[in-house]
Amino acid sequence: MNTFHGGIHPDGHKTATASKPICDLKPPTELVFPVSQHIGAPAKPCVKVGDRVLMGQKIAEAGGFVSANIHSSVSGTVKAIENRLHPNGVSMECIIIENDGLDEKAPPLENSGGDYTKKTPAEIIDIVREAGIVGMGGATFPTHVKLSVPKEAKIDHIIINGAECEPYLTSDHRAMLETTDDIIGGILILMHIFGLNDGYIGIEDNKPDAIAHMSEAAKKVSDKNIHIVPLKTKYPQGAEKQLIFAVTGRKMAPGTLPWQSGCIVNNIDTCASIFRAVANGEPVIRRIVTLSGDAIASPSNLRVRLGSSFSYLIEESGGFSQDTAKILMGGPMMGMAVPNTSVPVIKGTSGIVALGAESSKFEQESACIRCAKCVYACPMNLQPNLLDMAARRDDMCTLEKLYINDCIECGSCAFVCPSKRRQVQQIKTAKAKLRDLAKAAKA
Ligand code: SF4
Ligand code: SF4
Secondary structure (H helix, E strand, O other), rough: OOOOOOOOOOOOOOOOOOOOOOOOOOOOOOEEOOOOOOOOOOOOOOOOOEEEEEEEEEEEEEOOOOOOOOOOOOEEEEEEEEEEHHHHEEEEEEEEEEEOOOEEEOOOOOOOOOOOHOHHHHHHHHHHHHOOEEOOOOOOEEEEHHHOOOOOOOEEEEEEEOOOOOOOOOOHHHHHHHOOOHHHHHHHHHHHHHOOOEEEEEEEEOOOHHHHHHHHHOOOOOOOOEEEOOOOOOOOEOOHHHHHHHOOOOOOOOOHHHHHOOOOEEEEEHHHHHHHHHHHOOOOOOEEEEEEEEHHHHEEEEEOOOOOOOOHHHHHHOOOOOOOOOOEEHHHHHHHOOOOOOEEOOOOOOOOEEEEOOOHOOOOOOOOOOOOHHHOOOOOOHHHHHHHHHHOOOOOOHHOOOOOOOOOOOHHHHHOOOOOOOHHHHHHHOOOOOOHHHHHHHH
């Protein structure tokens, strides 16, 4: 079975939602769109207070090449442009839209529709850019940037990430079962961009129904080869480097990007969004969100409009079943704790996980006993114990020698540590300090 070195086997907690079909949630009366829902420069509002906007209309323009447009998910009126809380806890500029309930649509994206095989790669990438597509698995890197590889790049593998290894999340699983044609359409468009006859969809073997369903759909494509690659169920199987190794056997050198290994990797929902943009002219205004955790009364998979608040999703689905100790955007391994439930669903909100006191107990750290469990678990072949210690003594030189920037912050080391060391937290803080030092040196 295809897999990678290291990794862990956390409890999947997926049974609560894996068999629940995606349910369409009507949009709330007020929607909040932070100007930063992606990696890169924040977008710049291109509407003003009082403007009427249509569903799918661009309301904020990408603030640079590495940035993404933002579109209104409803028709209505721009009520305010003011600072509101982002899921990451930072107060930032947001466009607030009052929903008129009409869902009056903006025209489709320019140059979309028709036969995609007649479009040039540049034309397709332009539609993807205009649609504001970013890594929908949570990474939120702008997709048009990922597709704009240097001329010398030799891309021979398009890989779609259907691993969904993060506990609790089942939105990609349901997407593979329920939006199969969009995913197949998306991978064919990606293969066309790079002139390839073969494409690969990696799926963890804990989703046999998705493997069977996607395999059936792939068989129906007569003129191209779409390979469904079953992957061993192991965290972090969906991390880019680990997925590339599992599918191709290629090891990415430290500090390199997937295109340097001949690969372009996109998440399942990103792939489907590419199809919807190119074929139907739809920008990113909705996404599938898994609502789960032991504090959620009725766990579900919801298709929601971007800008809907977490509290709206939770209330509409039956509320909490107990007091919450922690609410996460994304899963418990790589997700982030949100400050409160007023924050909006953004492009990277693959899940909302609400945990009660029992499942989010604080565990006291103790001294490292040098058991090396973290070293065996690290999928990047790093030495998390040494990184942790060097970070605590601000030893920047050692941190660099230990390849701190190769850490993908997967949390496998902390998961296996019997001393409950918080290595990832230390590594993240040290990385930020190193970035600040580099900036200062440059200045
Ligand atoms: S050191 Fe980084 S990459 Fe390695 S297990 Fe820890 S968090 Fe994951
Ligand atoms: S797992 Fe924890 S205790 Fe064991 S070597 Fe790593 S940091 Fe030390």
